[in-house]
Amino acid sequence: xxxVEQSPQNLTAQEGEFITINCSYSVGISALHWLxxxxxxxxxxxxxxxxxKKKHGRLIATINIQEKHSSLHITASHPRDSAVYICAxxxxxAQKLVFGxxxxxxxxx
Amino acid sequence: xxxxxxxxxxxxxxxxxxxxxSCSPISGHRSVSWYQQTPGQGLQFLFEYFSETQRNKxxxxxxxxxxxxxxxxxxxxxxxxxxxxxxxxxxxxxLGTGINSPLHFGNGTRLTVT
Numbered sequence: 001x002x003x004v005e006q007s008p009q010n011l012t013a014q015e016g017e018f019i020t021i022n023c024s025y026s027v028g029i030s031a032l033h034w035l036x037x038x039x040x041x042x043x044x045x046x047x048x049x050x051x052x053k054k055k056h057g058r059l060i061a062t063i064n065i066q067e068k069h070s071s072l073h074i075t076a077s078h079p080r081d082s083a084v085y086i087c088a089x090x091x092x093x094a095q096k097l098v099f100g101x102x103x104x105x106x107x108x109x
Numbered sequence: 110x111x112x113x114x115x116x117x118x119x120x121x122x123x124x125x126x127x128x129x130x131s132c133s134p135i136s137g138h139r140s141v142s143w144y145q146q147t148p149g150q151g152l153q154f155l156f157e158y159f160s161e162t163q164r165n166k167x168x169x170x171x172x173x174x175x176x177x178x179x180x181x182x183x184x185x186x187x188x189x190x191x192x193x194x195x196x197x198x199x200x201x202x203x204l205g206t207g208i209n210s211p212l213h214f215g216n217g218t219r220l221t222v223t
Contacts, residue, residue: 031209041146041197043214050209086152090208095165097142097208099152 003027006087006100014108019074021103023087026068033097034061034072035086043086046072077107111135113202115215122222127188130218134181134202140164141183142207143175146197146217155198157207158183164206187220195222 007022023032034046047054047061049070054061058077063070074081087100114133122128134141142157154167158177175185181202187194199217203210 033212035212035214041199041217041219043199043201045212045214048209048211088152095157095206095208096154096167097144098154101151 002101003091003098004087004089004100006085006103008103009101010104010106012106012108013077015078017077017107019077019081019105019107021072021085021087021105023070023072023100024068025070025087025089025098027089027098028092029068029089030092031090032063032070033088033090034070035088037084037086037102039083046085074105079107079109081105082107113200113213113215115198115200115218117218118216120218120220122190122220124190124192124222126190127186128190128220130185130187130198130200130220132183132185132200132202132215134183134200135213138202138204138213139181140203140205140207140210141177141181142201142203142212143183143185144199144201145169146199147195152199155185159206190222192222195220 031050037043049063058075060073084102086102088097116131140159143155156166157164161177172188177183197217201212201214
């Protein structure tokens with residue numbers, strides 16, 4: 001079993017829909033990152049969380065340390081949100097990041 | 110402020126050769142970490158350098174090595190290339206250690222081994 005599991009692997013939605021991407025992990029972590037990767041490879045860091053909730057524009061990230069689970073929400077989704085979203089966790093004590101397999105999101109106009 | 114710069118963008122090498130990739134971090138960032146991305150394995154951590162010291166290394170063979178210079182620029186070297194080394198290699202810089210600091214990624218170097 002992977003240390004970091006994301007769901008769903010693929011998600012297609014209509015413009016304007018509320019989107020949720022989930023990330024579960026099985027190890028102790030020091031921080032969790034949400035990343036966005038567009039076609040062509042460039043990766044942008046969206047959030048880094050160690051507790052609670054963060055919001056940036058239409059994006060919201062939450063983390064529940066006790067349940068070892070994080071969610072990324074996108075409100076009022078737009079075709080430009082189409083990308084691969086990747087969850088990564090910093091392993092406590094190991095000083096390294098472990099990545100989920102990513103969620104491919106497609107927003108249709 | 111200039112972003113993270115990786116050179117070259119594309120590289121084609123032959124099995125058995127060696128390759129050096131370069132990463133220039135954002136000014137003031139002391140941490141540079143390297144990652145390999147393949148369709149089969151996804152993103153995997155290679156290693157991180159902080160103030161010229163390697164902090165940790167992922168599960169890669171010794172053919173993969175790196176270093177960081179006093180100006181925080183970093184290089185990654187892969188010796189005796191294998192077909193399976195074909196991948197997108199990404200580096201990221203951060204102010205503090207990359208585990209607990211927001212990461213700023215370069216656009217990557219796409220390596221093809223033939």
